[in-house]
Amino acid sequence: MAFVSFLSSAIRLSATFLYGSTGEIITEKAGHLNLGIPGVMSVGAAIGCLTVFKLLKAKVYSTILLILLPFLATIVAGGLMGLLYSFLTVSLRANQNVTGLALTTLGVGLAGHFMNGIKAESGIIARASKLYSNLFGIGGDNWFVEIFLSHGILVYLAIIIAIVAQIVLNRTRVGLHLRAVGENPATADAAGVNVTGYRYVATIVGSAIAALGGLFTIMDYMGGNWEYILEGFGWLSIALVIFTLWRPALAIPGSIIFGGLYIASSYIKGITFAQIELIKLLPYVMTIVVLIFTSIVGSKKAQPPASLGLNYFREER
Amino acid sequence: MENAIELKNITKAFGTKVIANKNVSLDLKKGEILSLLGENGSGKTTLMNMIAGIYYPDEGQIFVNGKEVTIKSPKDALDLKIGMVHQHFKLVDVFTAAQNIALGMKDKGHYSIKKVSAEVSEMGARYGFVIDPNKMIHTMSVSEKQTVEIIKVLYRGADILILDEPTAVLTPQEIKKLFDVLREMRKDGKSIVIITHKLNEVMEISDRVAVLRKGEHIGTVLTSETNEKQLTEMMVGQKVDLEIDRKDPVDPKPRLLIEHMTVKNRDGLNAIEDVSFTINGGEILGIAGISGNGQKELLEGIAGLQKVESGDVIFHNPKKNKPVTFFHKDLKKIKKMAAEGCFHYPDGTKVDLTGKSKKEIVRLVNEEQILFYEDEIIDLRHRTPREIQELGIKLSFVPEDRLNMGLVGNMSIIDNMALRSYRKGKSIFVNKKRPKSLADKIISDLEVVTPSDMTPVRRLSGGNVQKVLVGREISSSPKVLMAAYPVRGLDINSSYLIYNLLNEQKEKNVAVVFVGEDLDVLLALSDRLLVLSGGKVAGIVDARTVTKEEVGMMMLSRAKAEDAEALNLPTTEKKEDVE
Numbered sequence: 001m002a003f004v005s006f007l008s009s010a011i012r013l014s015a016t017f018l019y020g021s022t023g024e025i026i027t028e029k030a031g032h033l034n035l036g037i038p039g040v041m042s043v044g045a046a047i048g049c050l051t052v053f054k055l056l057k058a059k060v061y062s063t064i065l066l067i068l069l070p071f072l073a074t075i076v077a078g079g080l081m082g083l084l085y086s087f088l089t090v091s092l093r094a095n096q097n098v099t100g101l102a103l104t105t106l107g108v109g110l111a112g113h114f115m116n117g118i119k120a121e122s123g124i125i126a127r128a129s130k131l132y133s134n135l136f137g138i139g140g141d142n143w144f145v146e147i148f149l150s151h152g153i154l155v156y157l158a159i160i161i162a163i164v165a166q167i168v169l170n171r172t173r174v175g176l177h178l179r180a181v182g183e184n185p186a187t188a189d190a191a192g193v194n195v196t197g198y199r200y201v202a203t204i205v206g207s208a209i210a211a212l213g214g215l216f217t218i219m220d221y222m223g224g225n226w227e228y229i230l231e232g233f234g235w236l237s238i239a240l241v242i243f244t245l246w247r248p249a250l251a252i253p254g255s256i257i258f259g260g261l262y263i264a265s266s267y268i269k270g271i272t273f274a275q276i277e278l279i280k281l282l283p284y285v286m287t288i289v290v291l292i293f294t295s296i297v298g299s300k301k302a303q304p305p306a307s308l309g310l311n312y313f314r315e316e317r
Numbered sequence: 318m319e320n321a322i323e324l325k326n327i328t329k330a331f332g333t334k335v336i337a338n339k340n341v342s343l344d345l346k347k348g349e350i351l352s353l354l355g356e357n358g359s360g361k362t363t364l365m366n367m368i369a370g371i372y373y374p375d376e377g378q379i380f381v382n383g384k385e386v387t388i389k390s391p392k393d394a395l396d397l398k399i400g401m402v403h404q405h406f407k408l409v410d411v412f413t414a415a416q417n418i419a420l421g422m423k424d425k426g427h428y429s430i431k432k433v434s435a436e437v438s439e440m441g442a443r444y445g446f447v448i449d450p451n452k453m454i455h456t457m458s459v460s461e462k463q464t465v466e467i468i469k470v471l472y473r474g475a476d477i478l479i480l481d482e483p484t485a486v487l488t489p490q491e492i493k494k495l496f497d498v499l500r501e502m503r504k505d506g507k508s509i510v511i512i513t514h515k516l517n518e519v520m521e522i523s524d525r526v527a528v529l530r531k532g533e534h535i536g537t538v539l540t541s542e543t544n545e546k547q548l549t550e551m552m553v554g555q556k557v558d559l560e561i562d563r564k565d566p567v568d569p570k571p572r573l574l575i576e577h578m579t580v581k582n583r584d585g586l587n588a589i590e591d592v593s594f595t596i597n598g599g600e601i602l603g604i605a606g607i608s609g610n611g612q613k614e615l616l617e618g619i620a621g622l623q624k625v626e627s628g629d630v631i632f633h634n635p636k637k638n639k640p641v642t643f644f645h646k647d648l649k650k651i652k653k654m655a656a657e658g659c660f661h662y663p664d665g666t667k668v669d670l671t672g673k674s675k676k677e678i679v680r681l682v683n684e685e686q687i688l689f690y691e692d693e694i695i696d697l698r699h700r701t702p703r704e705i706q707e708l709g710i711k712l713s714f715v716p717e718d719r720l721n722m723g724l725v726g727n728m729s730i731i732d733n734m735a736l737r738s739y740r741k742g743k744s745i746f747v748n749k750k751r752p753k754s755l756a757d758k759i760i761s762d763l764e765v766v767t768p769s770d771m772t773p774v775r776r777l778s779g780g781n782v783q784k785v786l787v788g789r790e791i792s793s794s795p796k797v798l799m800a801a802y803p804v805r806g807l808d809i810n811s812s813y814l815i816y817n818l819l820n821e822q823k824e825k826n827v828a829v830v831f832v833g834e835d836l837d838v839l840l841a842l843s844d845r846l847l848v849l850s851g852g853k854v855a856g857i858v859d860a861r862t863v864t865k866e867e868v869g870m871m872m873l874s875r876a877k878a879e880d881a882e883a884l885n886l887p888t889t890e891k892k893e894d895v896e
Contacts, residue, residue: 173419173428180409180420187407190371191421191469192392300411300455314371314390 004143006267010260012151013221015158016041017255019213020237022162022248027082027206028241029169030199031182032089033309035100037210038234039107040081044211045218045230046111047077052128052219053118063135066128067153070215078211081107082204089311090199096309108231115226126224133220154216161209165248178202182305185312195312213237236262239287245294245302258283320383321347321477321508322368322399327377329363331776337363341377341534343527345477350499350509352519352540354552355529356780356810361512362404364529365479369401370394381477395421400475402466404482404512408454414465415450418472440468444498458609460487467495471502478502479510484518496522516545528552549809561816561841564824569597569844571633572828573619573710573797578628580611580618588614590852591628596797598635601819601829603843603860605836606872611852612832616799620712621702634693634708635796635826640685648678651687660687709796723786726775730756730767730785733774737789759788763814780807784814791818798822801832816842836865848872 020037027034034040051070060066085103088094115122133152138145169175180188181198189195214230222229240258244250261283265276294302322345329338337360345351355361366372368379370391378385381397388394394401408417415434422433434450441448446464454462463483470478480499484492499509499522513519519526520540527537528551535551573596582588589611596602606612617623619630641651641660652670654660660668668687670678681687697705724733734752756770763784767777774782787803800819804812819842823829833839839846843860848871855871 171428173422176412176416176420176428180412183409183411184407187409187417188420190369190391190401190403190407192390192395192423193421194390194392300453303411306410 002267004146006260006263008146008150009263010256011147012155013259013263014252014255015151015155016213016217016221016233017237017240017258018158018162018251019216020210020234021240021244021251021255022158022165023078023206023208023210023213024238024241025206025244025246025248025251026165026169026178026209027203028246028308029182029305030178030202031185031305031307031310031312032085032199032203032206033096033100034082034085034103034203034206035097035238036081036085036103036107036207037100037238038231039104039110040078040207040210041107041214041217041234041237042111042230043081043107043214044074044078045214045226046114048074048211048215049122049125049218049224049226050114050118052125052224053122056124056128057121063131066131067135070219071212074211074215075208078208078214079204081211082207083200085207086200086203090196093311093313096311104231104234108228111230112228122226125219125226129219129224132216133223152216152220154212154220158212158216159252162248162252165209169248179305182307185307185310186314189312189314199312210234210237236283239284242304243283243287243290245290246304257286261286319347320344320380323380323383324364324368325378325380327364327367327374327379329360329367329372329374336532338367338374339532341529341532343534343537345508345510346525347508348503348506349524350503350511350522351537352523352526353510353512353529354516354519354526354548356531356552359529359552360532361529362481362778365401365481365510365512368394368399368477369479370399371401392421395473395475398474398476399479400470400473400477401479402463402470402481402483406462406466408462408465410455411453413451413453414448414457414468417454417465418450418469422473437468437472440471444468444471444501446494446498460491463487467498475507477508477510479512481512483511484513484515492518516548519548520545552809561813561838562820563842563844564820566597566600566823566844567826569600570635571595572598572635574629574631574633575619576629576631578615578618578630579626580614580623581626582614587626588852589618592852592854593628594847594854594857596828596830597845598796598828599823599826600844601823601831601842603839603846604830604832604849605839605846605868606849606855610849610872612801612849614852615849616712616801616830616832619697619705619799620710621697621700621705622712625698628698630697632695632697632708632710632797634695636689636693637691638688641682641687641689643682648675651678651682655687659690659693661690662686663688709794710799711790711793711795711797712799712801724774724782727773729771729773730760730765731770733785734759734789737793755789755792759785759792763788763811780811783807784811787815787818791822794825795822795827797828797830799830799832802834803831804838805834812838836868840865840868 020041024034024037048070051073052066055066055069081103085099088099089096132154134150135153138149140146169179177188177193178198180191180193181195185195213233217230217233218224218226236258240251240254243258244254262280265271265279268279324341324343327338327341328336330336341360341364353361353365363372367374368388370388370393373389379388380386381399386397388397409420412420415430415437418437419430419433437448437450441464446468448461448464448468452461454465457465467483483495487495499511502509511522523540525537525539526543526548528535528548530552538547575595576593578589578592579587580589592615604612604615614623618625646654655668655670658667662668663686695708697710725736728736731749731752734755735747735749753770759765760767760770765777765781765784767781774785777785783803783805784807787800790800791798798819803815807815816838819829819831831839831842833842840860840863845857846860846863846868847857848855848868850872858867
């Protein structure tokens with residue numbers, strides 16, 4: 001049964017990476033390299049938790065409200081971070097890498113500020129955790145149920161969002177325009193596509209999705225207990241984008257692999273703490289292997305968007 | 318006739334010094350083809366970009382169909398049914414033709430790339446273009462890409478079309494086809510602006526010609542009432558001496574011997590197949606051929622930038638009676654060569670270094686006492702591009718995208734000069750004095766229009782970028798100078814500057830290779846003419862006696878199967894693929 005439990009946990013944790021990488025893929029497809037994802041996830045989680053806390057303090061115990069309001073608060077918080085990023089890079093033409101890293105520092109710091117403010121009483125947040133991790137109370141000895149049906153609602157939402165993102169990016173006009181903006185903004189501009197608009201919206205939507213990964217991690221995976229693990233998860237999500245070659249559909253199995261590697265050490269008996277950290281490194285090693293492989297093959301289809309990380313100004317020549 | 322577009326007092330400046338357009342007032346009538354003629358940097362493209370929404374005018378008004386409009390973006394232009402085909406293609410590399418064409422379209426109904434593909438194929442067949450809508454752009458040739466660009470505008474149903482130098486990359490047959498299409502569109506009542514440098518095309522296709530000079534509108538004339546000479550005068554403002562001063566080569570000696578050279582292209586096919594010829598010092602060897610018949614691979618093979626599959630490139634380094642230096646050879650090599658009898662003293666006796674101390678040899682070399690007995694013969698095939706360059710074999714390759722090869726767009730003209738010589742000198746700091754004087758010399762000699770020598774190269778117009786590139790290569794006192802399309806996109810005045818520079822190099826006993834497009838120029842400039850066709854030598858002829866028709870025949874003698882295919886309509890088999 002250890003394997004069933006391992007797989008179930010891997011799928012559960014995968015939602016964190018799936019939110020993060022789906023959000024980042026949408027952002028990167030529009031040409032924005034948002035390295036602020038760790039900060040976005042942290043702020044999203046903190047605002048979500050704070051909302052849960054305020055609701056519980058106000059003695060609101062409605063299941064719907066305890067899920068829906070923190071959910072919306074997280075989306076708004078993530079979206080605002082995306083808006084800040086877009087404003088700096090598109091409107092003020094700041095360097096994307098610097099902006100992203102600044103956002104990470106800002107987000108992690110802000111999250112610490114919010115969570116430390118309620119530290120003494122934060123234990124009550126855990127009471128709402130059950131609503132996130134097992135809303136319908138499904139469970140049991142059946143292996144199929146445990147692996148596929150025993151998860152919280154946010155796990156399934158992550159998969160749905162990834163599939164929808166895949167379809168939108170590749171099958172719709174909006175997706176075509178979005179990819180064109182990320183590949184060659186001058187061309188998209190000349191074709192009448194609103195480059196600024198697409199970049200703003202893609203970054204805001206992407207950040208909102210990534211922020212949900214933060215909410216999921218704390219409220220579901222961590223059982224409502226705040227811990228400073230989101231920064232590392234954020235970086236892993238960005239690595240996953242490269243690992244999956246910018247395809248949300250591939251991010252679904254990819255995130256399960258990352259999740260499995262991250263928790264694998266708990267399922268191996270008799271290893272030292274040093275070795276545990278080494279195993280946790282494996283997702284990064286795999287990402288590097290994928291990079292080496294795609295670089296050698298050199299297929300145009302496995303490359304990042306051509307103007308990823310580059311700002312676009314129309315009057316330049 | 319009603320005006321499709323009317324420009325009133327349009328002014329546009331970049332920065333404070335470069336005024337691209339000054340008080341331009343122009344009109345385009347409905348259902349006419351207007352040629353926009355002007356030298357490089359005369360502001361033609363900038364002016365059209367303001368109509369297409371890429372730039373916004375500083376001053377002036379634009380009227381479309383009699384109504385004043387504000388065109389802030391390409392989208393606004395498209396809404397006014399104005400479409401522009403840019404000189405530098407605006408296509409997404411990793412998209413298919415159909416996806417590129419669908420880009421930015423907002424027609425009602427369900428989005429279906431299959432539907433777009435079908436419509437594109439149908440449109441291609443109707444106008445006589447060959448196009449596979451499902452082909453990826455990055456696997457396409459230049460002319461295929463342009464076909465996509467033109468169909469893109471047609472597909473949008475634009476009533477006003479602007480074509481920026483559409484013929485520069487097309488074969489004569491393709492140009493003829495394009496013109497047929499343009500005439501069809503004129504019959505449909507569409508209004509067309511065509512920017513071109515080729516006067517014969519202006520005369521052939523347009524109803525009226527508008528001439529710009531240095532950003533100002535000189536005048537618009539009816540094509541039927543003008544001639545090439547008058548247009549040239551309007552364009553350059555002074556009479557141009559169309560004669561190229563070609564001196565007879567003095568004592569031409571073999572400099573480069575290409576023996577059975579084969580070079581593969583990116584797809585692994587032979588782009589150059591078993592080619593043998595000689596390039597002489599003190600002579601200009603012209604290379605003629607339809608674009609894409611191996612010119613690029615030939616030059617890059619010689620320069621070491623492409624792998625030479627088989628055959629040899631033998632370089633006769635003109636060293637006879639010149640002193641040996643430590644620049645290319647070390648002590649060991651000099652000793653070995655002396656033992657082989659490669660050197661002599663100024664008095665003619667053989668150099669024998671056996672028994673001489675290291676110090677003594679160094680002294681002899683530094684005092685230039687050891688001279689080469691014969692020209693040095695070097696096989697370049699296994700040398701690195703850097704070694705080949707240091708031997709004095711310079712490739713001034715002017716590719717389709719000028720900024721991608723040779724120059725760094727974000728760096729100033731001075732820094733781009735320093736790029737070629739940064740390995741010289743022992744200080745860890747870059748010496749900017751010499752690059753600066755070189756940059757200033759090129760700016761004044763070649764009449765480069767630029768705010769200053771510190772201006773980033775990417776801010777210059779295409780022709781000026783080219784002058785900087787060619788000027789730098791020539792300045793390095795080469796032994797072999799290979800210039801590919803050095804005048805592409807340049808106006809007449811600048812072209813002549815380049816021709817004169819090449820002639821000067823020839824008189825300095827440099828072996829000059831000139832790959833050109835214009836047969837008249839090739840015949841007037843070259844001493845010998847090598848005609849490439851399908852990656853093979855179709856003939857090497859005396860440029861002084863051969864006729865244009867003979868060269869044209871040779872160029873087509875081995876036309877590749879693909880070329881022949883491109884001239885025909887799609888076969889039934891291909892159509893099935895598309896569906």
